[in-house]
Amino acid sequence: xxxxxxxxHHSSSAAHDTDPGDALxxxxxxxxxxxARDLPWRRPExxxxxxxVSEFMLQQTPVSRVLPVYEQWLARxxxxxxxxxxxxxxxxxAWGRLGYPRRALxxxxxxxxxxxxxxxxxxxxxxxxxxxxxxxxxxxxAVASFAYGQRHPVLDTNVRRxxxxxxxxxxxxxxxxxxxxxxxxxxxxxxxxHTASRWAAASMELGALICTAKNxxxxxxPIAALxxxxxxxxxxxxxxxxxxxxxxxxxxxVRGKLLAVLREAHVPVPQSALDRVWHEPVQRARALxxxxxxxxxxxxxxxxxxxxxx
DNA sequence: AAATCGTGGCG
DNA sequence: TCGCCAAGATT
Numbered sequence: 065x066x067x068x069x070x071x072x073h074h075s076s077s078a079a080h081d082t083d084p085g086d087a088l089x090x091x092x093x094x095x096x097x098x099x100a101r102d103l104p105w106r107r108p109e110x111x112x113x114x115x116x117v118s119e120f121m122l123q124q125t126p127v128s129r130v131l132p133v134y135e136q137w138l139a140r141x142x143x144x145x146x147x148x149x150x151x152x153x154x155x156x157x158a159w160g161r162l163g164y165p166r167r168a169l170x171x172x173x174x175x176x177x178x179x180x181x182x183x184x185x186x187x188x189x190x191x192x193x194x195x196x197x198x199x200x201x202x203x204x205x206a207v208a209s210f211a212y213g214q215r216h217p218v219l220d221t222n223v224r225r226x227x228x229x230x231x232x233x234x235x236x237x238x239x240x241x242x243x244x245x246x247x248x249x250x251x252x253x254x255x256x257x258h259t260a261s262r263w264a265a266a267s268m269e270l271g272a273l274i275c276t277a278k279n280x281x282x283x284x285x286p287i288a289a290l291x292x293x294x295x296x297x298x299x300x301x302x303x304x305x306x307x308x309x310x311x312x313x314x315x316x317x318v319r320g321k322l323l324a325v326l327r328e329a330h331v332p333v334p335q336s337a338l339d340r341v342w343h344e345p346v347q348r349a350r351a352l353x354x355x356x357x358x359x360x361x362x363x364x365x366x367x368x369x370x371x372x373x374x
Numbered sequence: 375a376a377a378t379c380g381t382g383g384c385g
Numbered sequence: 386t387c388g389c390c391a392a393g394a395t396t
Contacts, residue, residue, distance in 0.1 A: 163380030
């Protein structure tokens with residue numbers, strides 16, 4: 065913590081009695097002021113609901129693919145109550161090919177909960193946000209910070225990578241978020257609420273645009289001069305291999321093909337139409353069962369299927 | 375707590 | 386071609 069007698073003009077004399085984030089905040093926030101992307105959910109007219117919708121869509125999905133769907137979604141359902149009034153299957157259909165369609169179902173469920181429990185307004189309270197379906201620690205903090213200007217550590221994959229490099233001095237953060245990372249994020253959070261929310265957005269943007277996984281942006285980085293990883297000579301990641309994702313041949317791929325058929329269909333689809341998407345009957349049946357138990361598909365009598373009406 | 379859950383772009 | 390990657394949540 066800051067020594068009470070620290071002379072204000074001798075900050076370089078004793079780094080240990082200075083807030084560890086002080087040297088990072090200003091350059092990153094200033095960089096953000098100049099380089100932030102003009103994204104629709106950052107515009108004032110987006111409102112808390114726009115921010116929330118964007119956060120759901122951006123979970124594991126690139127900005128470029130979210131943009132068109134976001135625009136359609138907000139035009140069709142400008143308020144939570146508008147979405148809540150629709151069948152959940154319509155949310156799944158409008159989700160299109162963003163991936164992880166359970167997010168569409170959860171966003172619909174969150175809209176319903178907001179309509180019922182919060183008078184149709186996206187809650188401002190972090191705990192209330194966290195209680196909504198599809199909202200975890202990251203999204204609750206992001207909505208509270210971006211939509212309402214509150215002070216929360218916003219620890220997404222971009223911020224974790226920035227911290228891993230700039231502060232910890234390693235190439236990549238751990239596979240799963242650790243207590244040490246949360247502690248660091250709290251320690252680096254500016255005291256002032258407004259500064260904290262700017263810091264959250266700015267550190268995320270830095271990870272998204274400059275300090276990327278592939279890492280080709282150090283020459284444009286506002287904190288390159290004090291980046292622990294760069295100063296250490298940018299050592300390659302060692303230790304266990306980073307968790308990869310498999311997809312080809314998995315149930316996920318089959319689920320995707322099944323749901324694609326149902327999204328396109330506006331009348332119930334017979335089993336035979338679904339059978340055509342995958343040759344192997346056991347895996348095909350398992351995938352369809354999974355979709356049904358997830359609530360993404362509604363089975364009807366006589367072997368018909370459709371997106372859920374309720 | 376490790377596994378699961380989509381999709382497409384890029385080198 | 387194929388592995389890596391992209392604003393996580395849930396169980």
